Structure formats: structure tokens, C-alpha cells
Amino acid sequence: xxxxxxxxxxxxxxxxxxxxxxxxxxxxxxxxxxxxxxxxxxxxxxxxxxxxxxxxxxxxxxxxxxxxxxxxxxxxxxxxxxxxxxxxxxxxxxxxxxxxxxxxxxxxxxxxxxxxxxxxxxxxxxxxxxxxxxxxxxxxxxxxxxxxxxxxxxxxxxxxxxxxxxxxxxxxxxxxxxxxxxxxxxxxxxxxxxxxxxxxxxxxxxxxxxxxxxxxxxxxxxxxxxxxxxxxxxxxxxxxxxxxxxxxxxxxxxxxxxxxxxxxxxxxxxxxxxxxxxxxxxxxxxxxxxxxxxxxxxxxxxxxxxxxxxxxxxxxxxxxxxxxxxxxxxxxxxxxxxxxx
Amino acid sequence: xxxxxxxxxxxxxxxxxxxxxxxxxxxxxxxxxxxxxxxxxxxxxxxxxxxxxxxxxxxxxxxxxxxxxxxxxxxxxxxxxxxxxxxxxxxxxxxxxxxxxxxxxxxxxxxxxxxxxxxxxxxxxxxxxxxxxxxxxxxxxxxxxxxxxxxxxxxxxxxxxxxxxxxxxxxxxxxxxxxxxxxxxxxxxxxxxxxxxxxxxxxxxxxxxxxxxxxxxxxxxxxxxxxxxxxxxxxxxxxxxxxxxxxxxxxxxxxxxxxxxxxxxxxxxxxx
Numbered sequence: 001x002x003x004x005x006x007x008x009x010x011x012x013x014x015x016x017x018x019x020x021x022x023x024x025x026x027x028x029x030x031x032x033x034x035x036x037x038x039x040x041x042x043x044x045x046x047x048x049x050x051x052x053x054x055x056x057x058x059x060x061x062x063x064x065x066x067x068x069x070x071x072x073x074x075x076x077x078x079x080x081x082x083x084x085x086x087x088x089x090x091x092x093x094x095x096x097x098x099x100x101x102x103x104x105x106x107x108x109x110x111x112x113x114x115x116x117x118x119x120x121x122x123x124x125x126x127x128x129x130x131x132x133x134x135x136x137x138x139x140x141x142x143x144x145x146x147x148x149x150x151x152x153x154x155x156x157x158x159x160x161x162x163x164x165x166x167x168x169x170x171x172x173x174x175x176x177x178x179x180x181x182x183x184x185x186x187x188x189x190x191x192x193x194x195x196x197x198x199x200x201x202x203x204x205x206x207x208x209x210x211x212x213x214x215x216x217x218x219x220x221x222x223x224x225x226x227x228x229x230x231x232x233x234x235x236x237x238x239x240x241x242x243x244x245x246x247x248x249x250x251x252x253x254x255x256x257x258x259x260x261x262x263x264x265x266x267x268x269x270x271x272x273x274x275x276x277x278x279x280x281x282x283x284x285x286x287x288x289x290x291x292x293x294x295x296x297x298x299x300x301x302x303x304x305x306x307x308x309x310x311x312x313x314x315x316x317x318x319x320x321x322x323x324x325x326x327x328x329x330x331x332x333x334x335x336x337x338x339x340x341x
Numbered sequence: 342x343x344x345x346x347x348x349x350x351x352x353x354x355x356x357x358x359x360x361x362x363x364x365x366x367x368x369x370x371x372x373x374x375x376x377x378x379x380x381x382x383x384x385x386x387x388x389x390x391x392x393x394x395x396x397x398x399x400x401x402x403x404x405x406x407x408x409x410x411x412x413x414x415x416x417x418x419x420x421x422x423x424x425x426x427x428x429x430x431x432x433x434x435x436x437x438x439x440x441x442x443x444x445x446x447x448x449x450x451x452x453x454x455x456x457x458x459x460x461x462x463x464x465x466x467x468x469x470x471x472x473x474x475x476x477x478x479x480x481x482x483x484x485x486x487x488x489x490x491x492x493x494x495x496x497x498x499x500x501x502x503x504x505x506x507x508x509x510x511x512x513x514x515x516x517x518x519x520x521x522x523x524x525x526x527x528x529x530x531x532x533x534x535x536x537x538x539x540x541x542x543x544x545x546x547x548x549x550x551x552x553x554x555x556x557x558x559x560x561x562x563x564x565x566x567x568x569x570x571x572x573x574x575x576x577x578x579x580x581x582x583x584x585x586x587x588x589x590x591x592x593x594x595x596x597x598x599x600x601x602x603x604x605x606x607x608x609x610x611x612x613x
Binding site: 013056057060063064065066067081084085086088089091093095097098099100102103104105109113116117118119145 | 350352353356357360363364365367439440442443445446447448449450606607608609610
């Protein structure tokens with residue numbers, strides 16, 4: 001069952017650009033330029049893109065914060081801006097940079113307040129809070145004013161705050177930003193179990209690709225306001241030719257180079273005694289390669305390097321992508337005015 | 342909006358206010374100073390009128406008790422509006438920092454959340470002082486203790502508060518389009534308060550038309566005071582206008598709410 005559906009979703013901002021001594025031009029800049037997205041109930045979706053690609057803008061349109069400039073959007077069958085209050089009861093939102101908690105009150109008081117704001121029954125509230133307290137280890141700082149919490153503690157509090165009303169969809173905007181390794185792992189572990197339970201749909205934006213590898217089977221990559229990839233992590237590797245690599249240490253350099261389909265030498269070090277092979281596609285497996293090598297040389301050590309998602313994504317962001325359609329103009333001049341400001 | 346949801350929602354706002362009061366009470370010393378300051382402000386408004394009447398026996402035909410009643414009505418209305426929605430001007434800060442996002446993802450009205458979250462409990466002091474002075478002013482002016490006049494005496498400050506509140510909300514909404522709206526709003530809110538404290542007959546015609554009728558400020562204190570005093574309007578308006586304040590207040594609220602809603606649709610949030 002589809003829980004999030006967008007068709008041709010757009011958001012344009014008008015910005016004033018200085019064009020001369022006293023003149024400003026008003027330009028329409030498309031932050032989101034036509035997005036079609038379907039998310040099924042219970043899915044965990046990673047939404048990634050470079051800074052300014054339109055991730056947060058999309059999320060804000062899905063949560064009813066921003067009014068779309070065009071296209072359709074439905075979340076839980078509701079139109080986010082028009083039915084904002086009804087939708088707010090059914091979704092949870094964690095904005096990494098904007099707190100939902102009351103700065104001067106103890107964490108526990110914020111939770112009690114949220115119970116009244118969302119109109120949750122005391123029983124449901126207590127059960128959900130007990131669950132989060134245990135899994136997120138909140139007890140040590142439950143009575144501390146929020147302003148005195150560490151970032152890691154606060155994020156655990158934010159996550160609890162977003163879940164106390166039992167949302168059907170949880171939106172997370174860079175939930176692990178600025179956290180230390182231990183806090184990140186704790187948060188990821190919690191989100192992974194939440195995602196696996198299948199009751200809550202998770203949509204998260206992140207710059208930390210370890211979040212994606214750990215949590216998301218589906219990955220949507222956005223660039224200049226358009227979706228450039230929608231599929232699994234493996235699909236992404238296949239599509240952009242990520243290659244596994246095999247590094248071998250040999251007793252002696254090879255007498256003659258190997259000739260195997262889909263295998264190429266990426267580098268040689270230590271006078272030919274360390275060779276890095278790149279494997280393209282499925283023509284030759286790492287096993288085939290090692291078997292062939294052991295026939296012609298003595299192997300000391302072998303290691304297999306999995307394709308690095310950081311590499312793929314970095315290539316995506318910098319090189320741009322092969323697109324089926326021509327890129328639309330991102331700006332058009334609608335009005336020119338001359339003013340002193 | 343389903344009717345059964347209204348009560349828990351009202352409760353939710355009450356809890357928001359309580360949280361705000363508790364948060365503020367943490368800073369105890371400043372809390373006490375703030376209360377004392379707000380009481381002093383309430384008294385000062387009225388002292389101005391007393392000083393004025395030391396140099397003149399009447400103000401464009403109105404005696405001291407009559408003007409004092411208008412000033413007390415205006416101050417009470419303003420104090421109530423300032424208590425409930427005066428902090429809406431903080432919207433600027435929420436829009437600039439993007440914190441308004443956090444308000445929009447909660448299942449409550451954005452304006453009421455803002456009012457509840459920034460409610461300044463210290464301003465209760467000013468409402469109490471002004472209310473007390475209003476009762477004294479009414480007694481001194483010798484208004485008849487009939488049900489109609491007493492009802493009007495109770496209703497007028499509330500209608501006036503709605504008119505001031507509408508101006509607070511409408512001017513704060515400017516921040517949705519123009520973040521650095523600065524002191525623009527204060528000219529209309531605090532300026533409006535000063536305007537309503539005196540009979541509108543003292544102002545020039547153009548200024549009077551804009552503030553008294555255009556923005557509805559004549560219905561905060563002037564016309565209700567005339568009705569309370571049983572005086573005809575020197576400007577020749579029908580005496581029924583003395584009871585029109587609630588209508589004007591409702592109209593002002595509708596206009597302000599339309600401006601607010603349009604503003605929310607224009608909200609741009611901030612990056613990331």
C-alpha cells in the first residue's frame with residue numbers, strides 16, 4: 001500500500017540577483033523540479049543528494065511545512081499543507097538542526113507535554129516511552145533540562161519525541177549529523193529495528209552513507225531537484241560500474257600478465273609483488289582470479305575490496321548523470337525592476 | 342474540525358502555556374523584575390493623563406474623568422492583547438532561523454502555538470493594574486450601574502483587545518514576506534495604543550480617518566466610552582456606534598487571520 005505519493009512535485013523560490021548598479025532581477029529558481037515518488041508502507045527509504053540538491057525542500061513539502069509550487073503530493077492519503085494538523089498526528093519528524101523539545105524544561109516534561117499536544121492516551125504514551133527509554137538509554141538524563149544535554153543525548157530525545165504518538169511515517173532530516181561514532185551506531189541500531197518491525201515507514205536524508213548502507217534497501221538520489229536514481233544500493237553500483245577489487249601479494253612478480261575476461265590491472269606496487277585487479281561484471285569471479293593466479297605464482301596474501309559507495313556517490317555529484325531527458329532551465333527571468341534597494 | 346477534538350486541543354494550549362510559565366520561572370530574579378516593570382508601565386500610561394489635565398481643564402470638550410475612562414479602556418484592552426498575542430512579533434525570529442518548521446509539524450494551530458509558547462506571564466501584572474484603574478475610572482466618571490452599561494464596560498476591553506490583537510498579528514505576518522521587518526509593526530501597535538488613549542476629536546481629519554476608522558481604533562475606547570457616559574459624538578456619528586466594537590473586532594480578526602494564512606503559505610523556511 002502506497003503511503004507517500006508525489007507526481008511532478010515542484011518548488012520554486014524567487015531570488016533577487018544583482019545585475020547592475022541599481023538594478024535587481026527577480027529569478028525563479030527551482031529547488032525541486034518535478035519529482036515522482038511512491039513509497040510503500042513499511043519501507044525504509046534513503047534520500048540523498050549533494051548540498052542544495054533539494055532533499056530538505058522535498059521533505060518539507062511532504063510534512064506540510066512548505067507549500068508546493070506545482071504537482072501533487074499525498075502522505076497517508078492527506079494533502080500535507082491543506083490538512084497539516086491532521087497529517088501532523090500521523091507523522092513524526094526529526095529535523096537534525098531544529099529541536100522539537102523545550103529548551104528550559106527537563107526532557108521528561110517535554111515528553112509529557114507532547115502527550116497533551118498529540119492527545120495520546122496515558123497507557124499508549126507510557127508504553128511507547130518505556131520502549132524508547134530502554135532502547136535509547138534515556139534514564140540517565142531524563143530529568144536534565146534540554147539545554148544541558150549533549151548532542152547525542154538530545155538526538156535520542158528528539159527521536160523519542162517524534163515517536164511517542166505512534167507515527168505511521170517517520171521523516172528524519174540528517175539525524176546523525178554531528179554525532180560521535182558511538183551515538184551514531186546507537187541511533188542506527190534503533191532505526192534499523194524500527195524499520196524491520198515494518199509498522200513505521202522511514203524516510204531519511206543523510207550525508208553519512210554508512211546510515212544508508214546500514215538502514216536502507218531503497219535509495220533515491222536527487223540532483224538539481226530531480227531524481228537521478230531510484231533503486232537498491234546494488235543497482236546503483238551496477239549502473240555506475242562500481243568494481244570490486246582484489247589485492248594480491250606474490251612471492252615473485254608475474255612472468256606474463258593474466259588474460260581473463262573482465263579483469264584489468266589497476267595498479268602494481270613493490271616491484272610487481274603487489275597487484276590490484278579490478279573486476280568488471282560477472283564474467284570472472286574473485287574465485288576464478290585467485291585460482292588462475294595460484295597456478296602461475298605463489299600467493300602470500302589476498303584481500304577483496306567491496307565497492308565503495310562514497311566513490312560512486314562522489315562521482316554522481318561531481319560528474320552529473322546521464323539523463324534521458326534534456327535538463328530543464330533552472331532559472332528564467334520573470335521580471336526586471338530597477339530600484340534603489 | 343470535529344467538535345470532540347476541540348476540548349483536548351484547548352487543553353493542549355493550556356499545557357503549552359504552563360510549560361512556558363515554568364520555563365520562565367526558572368530565571369527567578371528576572372521574572373520578579375519583569376513583573377514589577379510591567380506594573381509600572383501600566384501605571385505610567387495613566388499618570389500621563391493626570392499630568393496633562395494639570396495644564397488644561399478640558400481636552401477638546403472632554404473633562405478629566407471622561408478622558409481618564411477612555412485611557413483606562415485603551416490601556417486595559419492593550420494590556421490584554423499584549424499578554425495574549427503581544428509576542429507574536431517574535432515570529433520574525435522563528436522565520437529567520439527556520440524554527441517555524443518545528444511549529445508547523447505539530448498538530449496545533451501555528452498562531453496559537455506561537456502565542457502560547459511565547460506568552461509572557463509577567464504581563465498579567467499590567468492587566469490587573471489596568472483593570473483595577475478601569476473600575477475606578479468608571480466609578481469616578483459616574484457611569485450608571487445599569488446592566489447594559491456594566492455589560493459594555495466588561496465587553497469593551499475584550500473587543501478592544503481583539504482589535505489590538507488583530508493589528509499585532511497582521512503586522513507580525515509581514516515577516517513571512519520581509520524578514521527584516523524591524524520596527525514597522527511597533528508603529529501600528531504601540532502607536533495605536535497611544536492613539537486610542539485620547540478622544541479622537543483631538544487629531545487632524547486625515548490622521549483620524551486612517552487610524553480611527555481605517556484601522557478601527559476609534560472602537561477600542563472612544564465610542565464605547567461615549568456610550569458609557571451617555572454623551573453624543575461631537576463628530577455627529579450615531580450613538581449606536583458605542584455598541585459596535587464587537588462587530589469591528591470580529592471584522593478585524595477575520596482580516597488578520599486571512600493575512601496570517603496567506604503569510605504561512607509564503608513561508609520559505611531555511612536551507613537544510
